[in-house]
Amino acid sequence: MASMIFSDCSSSTTARLLPLRCHKLHRSCSVLSFSLRVFLPLTSSRSFLPSLSSFQAHVSSTFVSAKMATESSAIVIDGKSVAKQIREEIAVEIARMREATxxxxxxxxxxxxxxxxxxxxxxxxxxxxxxxxxxxxxxxxxxxxxxxxxxxxxxxxxxxxxxxxxxxxxxxxxxxxxxxxxxxxxxxxxxxxxxxxxxxxxxxxxxxxLFVPCTPKGCIELLHRYGIQIKGKKAVVIGRSNIVGMPAALLLQREDATVTIVHSRTNNPEDIIKEADIIISAVGQANMVRGSWIKPGAVIIDVGINPVEDPESPRGYRLVGDVCYEEVVKVASAVTPVPGGVGPMTIxxxxxxxxxxxxxxxxxx
Amino acid sequence: MASMIFSDCSSSTTARLLPLRCHKLHRSCSVLSFSLRVFLPLTSSRSFLPSLSSFQAHVSSTFVSAKMATESSAIVIDGKSVAKQIREEIAVEIARMREATxxxxxxxxxxxxxxxxxxxxxxxxxxxxxxxxxxxxxxxxxxxxxxxxxxxxxxxxxxxxxxxxxxxxxxxxxxxxxxxxxxxxxxxxxxxxxxxxxxxxxxxxxxxxLFVPCTPKGCIELLHRYGIQIKGKKAVVIGRSNIVGMPAALLLQREDATVTIVHSRTNNPEDIIKEADIIISAVGQANMVRGSWIKPGAVIIDVGINPVEDPESPRGYRLVGDVCYEEVVKVASAVTPVPGGVGPMTIxxxxxxxxxxxxxxxxxx
Structure with a gap:
């Protein structure tokens, strides 16, 4: 993403590990009292399809308040819980197949x-x-x-x-x-x-x-499970890798979104990202996508899993996404956390x- | 393009043949004194690559004034002439191969x-x-x-x-x-x-x-031959057919454009099209893309070949593109005519x- 400008909440374009300056910011952010509403996804045994067709239908549904309640508004898309649910559905199907055949x-x-x-x-x-x-x-x-x-x-x-x-x-x-x-x-x-x-x-x-690549399939499955409408929406995929970005764009296109792929040669990517109703980021740059790049109410699927220095962690680092989570959570209507968002969906x-x-x-x- | 609104210069969404009202408009337009500057494309024997890298370089180059000079400013991308040049290059190559092997x-x-x-x-x-x-x-x-x-x-x-x-x-x-x-x-x-x-x-x-589909390859070849820069540009492809729209988008993407595909489920397509530096339209709707949808200076490749009624023609119809030519020619920096634009490039x-x-x-x- 050579043409992107990074500041406080983002990594540099060269380093995978965040410089101490950013790390400090993250630590301070991580103890800020922002709320995370963890939304309970829909159960859709066997079909993997949501029983509701629009995201709006969810907003009035049950949710669980996690951490401290404050200014932020985004629903946290709980990939860990969805993945667990899917694994349970798969286990039931495998037992049914084994018994029958x-x-x-x-x-x-x-x-x-x-x-x-x-x-x-x-x-x-x-x-x-x-x-x-x-x-x-x-x-x-x-x-x-x-x-x-x-x-x-x-x-x-x-x-x-x-x-x-x-x-x-x-x-x-x-x-x-x-x-x-x-x-x-x-x-x-x-x-x-x-x-x-x-x-x-x-x-x-x-x-x-015959098969859809696992990570992009997981992204779309999260949108489905949360009843987020794709058809007719503006979607931006950040990154054009063979493994995630490109197939994610093709999947969104198949579901009738109007898709733009933003990549390292895109000029003013933030202007394009700011138009999107749905954003899938798969670029591998810690905290690159800022809160100011997001249209209020957008849905964000963050595929990035980037290590940043963290002396407080036993391993000396922790994982963050491509998206500056603590900023976007205040602007988006729904966002995947890292870890616990897209990651568990891949397997x-x-x-x-x-x-x-x-x-x-x-x-x- | 169910969500698009048509008026004077466009076909209805249902009829392939333009109603008389539109036909009349076209006839009157066709005798208006607007200028068509037919630009001479670059010669690039054997390589099929342009020797200049930017469109700007062309603007100062030789061009031929055709028809009457008036208000319009777009360079007319002469597909017929480019295709002839390519066929000549191919003939030379075939002779060389036959002689050698x-x-x-x-x-x-x-x-x-x-x-x-x-x-x-x-x-x-x-x-x-x-x-x-x-x-x-x-x-x-x-x-x-x-x-x-x-x-x-x-x-x-x-x-x-x-x-x-x-x-x-x-x-x-x-x-x-x-x-x-x-x-x-x-x-x-x-x-x-x-x-x-x-x-x-x-x-x-x-x-x-191994092979790139012929029509989209022809579109990109026209851009190359006219030295129009693709890298870093915003491109919109209208239509997502397997034969033209989708592969054209993939080709633009390979050349580092930032690509959006606009299709029948896109809301407010004109707003997206208006952002584009390069537009490839392959939707099969006569005169659908209006002058007001175009960013001044955009480059337009019109793949549509649509019959409209024309009692003055011996066949009772004539061919027009997806783009309302007489309107866009006043706004765009370059545009392909129909016929004589993309058509000859396919073969x-x-x-x-x-x-x-x-x-x-x-x-x-």
């Missing part, structure tokens, strides 16, 4: 190298699979393994009828051709939804992707894609 | 049924192929042919090494599954660029489509894709 969905994960963050992600995925009753398969290959060995693992899983989803944990070691490896995953098991054929179908009217959507895949392969509805 | 690019067209417009398009394509030295192959099947017969023709052309591009003329008869038939065209011969794998690659950063880009395909297959640069 004897088939248990299976997810295979290929991990290459010894990156700690990747190992943590893979462990979390395995745990999530176990919890809902999905069989998980794992291959750990050393960092200096050959591309061919990775391809062999993919081929084995492509051919294994007990595997319904294959996931190659990214990033891969630098000596490997990521595109070639991802393309080797059978399209019908591409639960990540990153295959260009899936992206092409997502972009085209009248076509249906829930991976489980959902794996279940869908198993159902499709075995013609089970 | 003995190989002649080949384009196969499959026509099903007896629609007159389709037959005309196919005839024009054949003529264009002949003119540049591309071998053309044609299969004409009756309207009641089976899907399998069409698929058999595709298979034969997929396997024929003298065919480098395959084009199925749309629309197909109603009893056929268009998606299934288009998907049967080998991705490496999909010169139309409509295969979801091509669209997916077009959408993804770091991936390259030129088809020839370009066929040549690229032959070069790629035979590793000729």
């Amino acid at each position: 004897g088939i248990v969905p299976g997810l295979a994960v290929i991990l290459v190298g010894d990156r700690k963050d990747s190992a943590t992600y893979v462990r979390n995925k395995k745990k999530a699979c176990d919890a809902v009753g999905i069989n998980s398969f794992e291959v750990n290959l050393p960092g200096d393994t050959t591309e061919q060995e990775v391809l062999n693992s993919i081929t084995r899983f492509n051919e294994d009828p007990s595997v319904h989803g294959i996931l190659v944990q990214l990033p891969l070691p630098k000596h490997m051709n990521e595109e070639k490896i991802l393309n080797a995953v059978g399209i019908e098991k591409d639960v990540d939804g990153f295959h260009p054929l899936n992206i092409g179908r997502l972009a085209m009217r009248g076509r249906e992707p 829930a959507m991976l489980l959902s894609n794996t279940l869908s895949s198993a159902k499709r392969m075995h013609n089970f509805n | 003995g190989i002649v690019p080949g384009l196969a067209v499959i026509l099903v049924g007896d629609r007159k417009d389709s037959a005309t398009y196919v005839r024009n394509k054949k003529k264009a192929c002949d003119a540049v030295g591309i071998n053309s192959f044609e299969v004409n099947l009756p309207g009641d042919t089976t899907e399998q017969e069409v698929l058999n023709s595709i298979t034969r052309f997929n396997e024929d090494p003298s065919v480098h591009g395959i084009l199925v003329q749309l629309p197909l008869p109603k009893h056929m599954n268009e998606e299934k038939i288009l998907n049967a065209v080998g991705i490496e011969k999909d010169v139309d660029g409509f295969h979801p794998l091509n669209i997916g690659r077009l959408a993804m950063r770091g991936r390259e489509p 030129a880009m088809l020839l370009s894709n066929t040549l690229s395909s032959a070069k790629r297959m035979h590793n000729f640069n």
Whole structure:
């Protein structure tokens, strides 16, 4: 976001870790008495669709006041709670499928190298699979393994009828051709939804992707679960990555929003963002989107998970979003927190894609 | 565009043919003394790239004054002349390839049924192929042919090494599954660029489509040839069809424009269009985009080709664009006419894709 200007509440354009100046601001903000209304999402067993069609309908519904009540007004979109609800729905569906057909969905994960963050992600995925009753398969290959060995693992899983989803944990070691490896995953098991054929179908009217990429799917699912209307709304997606920004824009477009993608070459991004009814930010810059950039009443889905220094945390850092939360919470009508917003939805959507895949392969509805 | 309001210079939302009231207006406009400056595009042999990078550079360049000089100021983007230039460049390249390798690019067209417009398009394509030295192959099947017969023709052309591009003329008869038939065209011969794998690659950063759909490619080529800067500009695409609107938006996005797609569910489209530096309209509504919707100095690429009644024409109708030309020509800095704007570029880009395909297959640069 080279053309964006950062000040107090934002990271610099170069550093991933916030400078102390900003960190201090955040600490002071974090003890300010602003209110967070945590809204209880709609329950929609099995369908994953909301039973109400407009956000307005929610405003009068039950909500829980959390922390101290003060000036802010945004509803906090509770991704953790929605994800839990979805995982429970998935567990029920998996039990129903197993009872009816004897088939248990299976997810295979290929991990290459010894990156700690990747190992943590893979462990979390395995745990999530176990919890809902999905069989998980794992291959750990050393960092200096050959591309061919990775391809062999993919081929084995492509051919294994007990595997319904294959996931190659990214990033891969630098000596490997990521595109070639991802393309080797059978399209019908591409639960990540990153295959260009899936992206092409997502972009085209009248076509249906086999899988929708998990994080953007999670963003839209949050909007659905909170009954936030998308059709006819102005939406801005900040960031145009293959993994989040671009497919999120395509999904919003499929739901009849008028979509603009803001990116590093956009001039005066704040002017465009200020017009939006719905904002999905997926840019990876701590606290970049300021309160003054937001139209009052906008809905904000914050995909960023950015570490900022925090000596008070046992790990020395804490996670914040792309959005300057303490500012936007006073302007927006709804916002996802970080952590606890989009994050938990990604794995829930991976489980959902794996279940869908198993159902499709075995013609089970 | 259900939400748009039409008045004098536009068609109704229901009729494709303009009512007499509008027709009369057009006739009177057509004899008004407004000036059309026809700008001579840049020559860029072989590369298809402009040698100047900004539109401003053109403004001081040579232009030809056509018709009577009056109030209007827009440069007329002369698609007919650009397309001619491109066809000449293609002919030179084909001769060079034939001399060096003995190989002649080949384009196969499959026509099903007896629609007159389709037959005309196919005839024009054949003529264009002949003119540049591309071998053309044609299969004409009756309207009641089976899907399998069409698929058999595709298979034969997929396997024929003298065919480098395959084009199925749309629309197909109603009893056929268009998606299934288009998907049967080998991705490496999909010169139309409509295969979801091509669209997916077009959408993804770091991936390259084998072919870019011809009409949107022609739009961008016009911008390039006229040295109109795309990077950092606000672009609005009106219409989101798989054939033009959506891929045009993806192309503008790849060139670092900030892109918004306006469609039938967009509220107050004119407000969004009014912000745009570049407008590509591909909606199929005669004279829908009004002069008052345009930011002064914007560049307009009009893809619409809409028949309006014209008793003075031997055929009883004439063709107009999506854009109310006589109004926008006074506001825009550059605009494509209809006919003679985007239209001639589509076939030129088809020839370009066929040549690229032959070069790629035979590793000729």
